[in-house]
Amino acid sequence: MASSGKTPPAYPTNALDRGLRLIQFVRDEGRIRVIDAAEELGVAHSSAHRLLQALVYRDFLAQDETRAYVPGPAMTAGVADLSWxxxxxxxxxxxxxxxxxxxxxxxxxxxxxxxxxxxxxxxxxxxxxxxxxxxxxxxxxxxxxxxxxxxxxxxxxxxxxxxxxxxxxxxxxxxxxxxxxxxxxxxxxxxxxxxxxxxxxxxxxxxxxxxxxxxxxxxxxxxxxxxxxxxxxxxxxxxxxxxxxxxxxxxxxxxx
The missing domain is CATH 3.30.450.40 (GAF domain)
Incomplete structure (x- = not known):
C-alpha cells in the first residue's frame, strides 16, 4: 500500500483526538466500557465517562442494555450528498x-x-x-x-x-x-x-x-x-x- 503521507496535526486538540480514538475503537472492536476507555486513553474514569457521554449526545455512540457503549446512528450513517x-x-x-x-x-x-x-x-x-x-x-x-x-x-x-x-x-x-x-x-x-x-x-x-x-x-x-x-x-x-x-x-x- 502506498504511503498516505499523513502527518500528526501541529496543534492537536486533546479532547477531540481522544474522542476520535474512542470512535475508532468502537468501530473496530464493536463496544467499549468506561474502564476500557480510561485504560485506552490513559485518563481517569471520570474523564473517559465525559468523553463517552459527549459522543452519545452527538449520536456517534449509544449504550446497550449492559450499559456498554456501541456504535450509534451517526457512526453508521452514510453521506447524504445533497448539494442544496x-x-x-x-x-x-x-x-x-x-x-x-x-x-x-x-x-x-x-x-x-x-x-x-x-x-x-x-x-x-x-x-x-x-x-x-x-x-x-x-x-x-x-x-x-x-x-x-x-x-x-x-x-x-x-x-x-x-x-x-x-x-x-x-x-x-x-x-x-x-x-x-x-x-x-x-x-x-x-x-x-x-x-x-x-x-x-x-x-x-x-x-x-x-x-x-x-x-x-x-x-x-x-x-x-x-x-x-x-x-x-x-x-x-x-x-x-x-x-x-x-x-x-x-x-x-x-x-x-
Whole structure:
C-alpha cells in the first residue's frame, strides 16, 4: 500500500483526538466500557465517562442494555450528498430563531435520508429542549420524519418499509400505525410525535417544499411534555409554523 503521507496535526486538540480514538475503537472492536476507555486513553474514569457521554449526545455512540457503549446512528450513517442542504439551512436559520422566540420552544430543521432523518440545525430557546443538531433519528418515529414521509406515495412507503430483507424493515403493525399518522398529516398538513424517540419529548412538524412541490425537509418545534401544544396553544403553534415555512420557502425558491 502506498504511503498516505499523513502527518500528526501541529496543534492537536486533546479532547477531540481522544474522542476520535474512542470512535475508532468502537468501530473496530464493536463496544467499549468506561474502564476500557480510561485504560485506552490513559485518563481517569471520570474523564473517559465525559468523553463517552459527549459522543452519545452527538449520536456517534449509544449504550446497550449492559450499559456498554456501541456504535450509534451517526457512526453508521452514510453521506447524504445533497448539494442544496447547506442553502436550506442558511435560508431557514433566522426564521427558525424567530419562530422559537414566538412559541417559546426550540425549533429544528431536518432532512430525510432513506429511513432516517438528520437534523441540520437547531435554534435553542433557554429552558426548552436541547440541541438536536447532528442527530440521526428514525423517520417513522419523529414529527419531522412523518411530515416528510407524508409527501411520498403509498407504494413508495410500502417499498421503503415492508420490503423483505431490509435491515430497517418495521413490523406490519408498526407500519399500520405509521400509515394512520401519514393519513393524519396529509389531512391536516402537520405531524406530531409524543414520546416516540424520547419519553418526555413532544414535537410538531411541517414539511418544507420547493415551488414544484418537491419535498426538501421539515421544520419542527420540540417541547418537554405536551402542555404547550394542546388547545389554543397548539393552534397558535401551527399558525406560526405555517407562516415561518412560507418565509423559508420563499427564500429557498429564490436561491436554490
Amino acid at each position: 442542504s447547506r442553502g436550506l439551512r442558511q435560508a431557514a436559520a433566522s426564521h427558525m430563531a424567530r419562530l422559537g422566540e414566538l412559541v417559546g420552544n426550540s425549533t429544528n430543521l431536518a432532512i430525510r435520508v432513506q429511513h432516517d432523518i438528520r437534523v441540520l440545525a437547531s435554534a435553542i430557546v433557554p429552558g426548552s429542549t436541547y440541541d438536536w443538531q447532528g442527530s440521526v433519528l428514525p423517520a417513522h418515529r419523529t414529527a419531522g420524519g412523518k411530515a416528510m414521509l407524508s409527501t411520498l406515495p403509498n407504494p413508495v412507503l410500502e417499498n421503503l418499509y415492508l420490503t423483505e430483507g431490509k435491515t430497517t424493515t418495521i413490523s406490519a403493525a408498526e407500519f399500520d400505525r405509521l400509515m394512520d399518522n401519514i393519513t393524519w398529516v396529509r389531512r391536516t398538513g402537520w405531524s406530531v410525535s409524543k414520546g416516540e424517540c424520547e419519553r418526555t419529548i413532544t414535537a410538531v412538524g411541517i414539511p418544507i417544499r420547493r415551488r414544484s412541490g418537491e419535498p426538501l425537509g421539515a421544520m419542527t418545534i420540540t417541547t418537554h411534555g405536551s402542555a404547550s401544544l394542546v388547545g389554543p396553544g397548539l393552534e397558535r403553534t401551527i399558525r406560526h409554523l405555517r407562516r415561518t415555512r412560507a418565509r423559508i420557502e420563499a427564500e429557498i425558491n429564490a436561491s436554490i
